[in-house]
Amino acid sequence: MKEKIKFIKELAQSMNENKIETVKYEENNFEIILSKKKKEKNVIVSAGAVPQNIVSNTVPTQEQVVEVQESKTSEETEEITGNKITSPMVGTFYSAPSPNMPPFVKEGVKVEKGQTLCIVEAMKLMNEVKSTVSGTVKKVLVKDGEAIKKGQTLMIIK
Numbered sequence: 001m002k003e004k005i006k007f008i009k010e011l012a013q014s015m016n017e018n019k020i021e022t023v024k025y026e027e028n029n030f031e032i033i034l035s036k037k038k039k040e041k042n043v044i045v046s047a048g049a050v051p052q053n054i055v056s057n058t059v060p061t062q063e064q065v066v067e068v069q070e071s072k073t074s075e076e077t078e079e080i081t082g083n084k085i086t087s088p089m090v091g092t093f094y095s096a097p098s099p100n101m102p103p104f105v106k107e108g109v110k111v112e113k114g115q116t117l118c119i120v121e122a123m124k125l126m127n128e129v130k131s132t133v134s135g136t137v138k139k140v141l142v143k144d145g146e147a148i149k150k151g152q153t154l155m156i157i158k
Contacts, residue, residue, distance in 0.1 A: 008032060024147050026090055033147075082158030083133045090150050091122035093142045103144075105137050111157060118154060133157055 011023055011034055022035040087093070095103035095118050104116050111117065116128045117137075135157040142154050 004030065008034070022147065024090070080139050080156050080158075082138050082156040083135065084153045085117060085129065085131065085155045085157060087120055087148045087150055087152045087154055088129065089120060089122050089127065091120040091127070091148060093144065093146050093148045093154065094119040094121060094126075095140070095144045105140075105155075107137050107140055110134075110136050120148065129154065131157060 011025065011032075014020070015023055015034060015036070022033065024033045025031070095105075097104070097119065104118055105111055111131045111134065113131055113134045115131045117131050118129050120127045120129055138156045138158045140155045142148055142152070148154065
């Protein structure tokens with residue numbers, strides 16, 4: 001446990017030295033997300049029909065350890081059905097091949113099986129996520145540049 005605390009402090013110090021806003025580290029059963037301390041203690045993040053409450057705790061290095069917990073709100077009343085497209089890995093979601101290009105897909109657009117839907121960046125490698133079904137994109141649940149987990153639903157196609 002002491003090694004993990006030391007590791008967290010070193011990560012936080014490195015964040016300050018390199019002016020990094022957020023760091024996410026995942027290994028076996030150990031996962032940590034560090035982000036710069038904000039004025040608000042509770043922030044609600046809505047990922048489409050699955051809102052998540054982010055609860056912040058302060059560590060001695062003035063950084064936050066963020067724990068994600070699911071919460072239910074009135075926004076969950078309308079459930080979207082269809083085929084869920086999930087992330088194959090932990091990384092960063094990108095809706096377009098580059099910042100100055102249009103997104104691969106938008107809500108309401110028809111897609112074919114095997115068509116590229118988005119990119120997940122992991123360790124500087126760009127991994128295309130392809131559609132497993134043909135249909136119409138009903139909802140994109142992730143914002144461009146957002147950190148995502150393995151298995152997280154990115155969009156729904158019906």
